[in-house]
Amino acid sequence: MVMPPNRNLVDALGNRFVPLNAFAEDLRVPHHYNRLRLHKANQTTAPVPTEAWSHTPSGLAAVFFRMA
Amino acid sequence: MLRDDELAALEARVCQLVGVKRVWVEQTRTGIHLNHSCVQVVGSTEGTVKPHTDSLNLCRYAAALYPNP
Numbered sequence: 001m002v003m004p005p006n007r008n009l010v011d012a013l014g015n016r017f018v019p020l021n022a023f024a025e026d027l028r029v030p031h032h033y034n035r036l037r038l039h040k041a042n043q044t045t046a047p048v049p050t051e052a053w054s055h056t057p058s059g060l061a062a063v064f065f066r067m068a
Numbered sequence: 069m070l071r072d073d074e075l076a077a078l079e080a081r082v083c084q085l086v087g088v089k090r091v092w093v094e095q096t097r098t099g100i101h102l103n104h105s106c107v108q109v110v111g112s113t114e115g116t117v118k119p120h121t122d123s124l125n126l127c128r129y130a131a132a133l134y135p136n137p
Contacts, residue, residue: 017120020117036131041122041127063132065127068086
């Protein structure tokens with residue numbers, strides 16, 4: 001999680017992405033049809049490749065970004 | 069991808085869930101904003117996993133809706 005005064009990973013680490021081996025997974029949210037996954041923007045997130053990715057042509061996600 | 073009324077209903081629900089009065093799409097002074105209500109197509113050969121955060125300059129909340137089984 002990116003904490004103040006940093007606004008993003010570039011501020012915090014000098015890089016837009018966290019290396020995969022530096023990322024500790026603490027919560028996995030399964031992909032479910034019509035499920036909305038909502039998170040705070042400063043939380044580190046990443047999709048987890050699944051077996052389905054190699055069989056179907058698309059794993060679809062509609063993404064939203066909102067200020068509050 | 070979502071109609072305006074669908075998006076409004078979704079945003080209203082998000083406001084209830086996180087306890088804010090409204091949410092909006094933020095823009096930079098030059099008019100740049102994060103794409104929203106667009107579909108990302110992800111395949112196993114199309115990229116690698118890249119853990120990341122979204123910029124607090126442009127959003128407080130991010131969401132993904134999965135439109136396929």
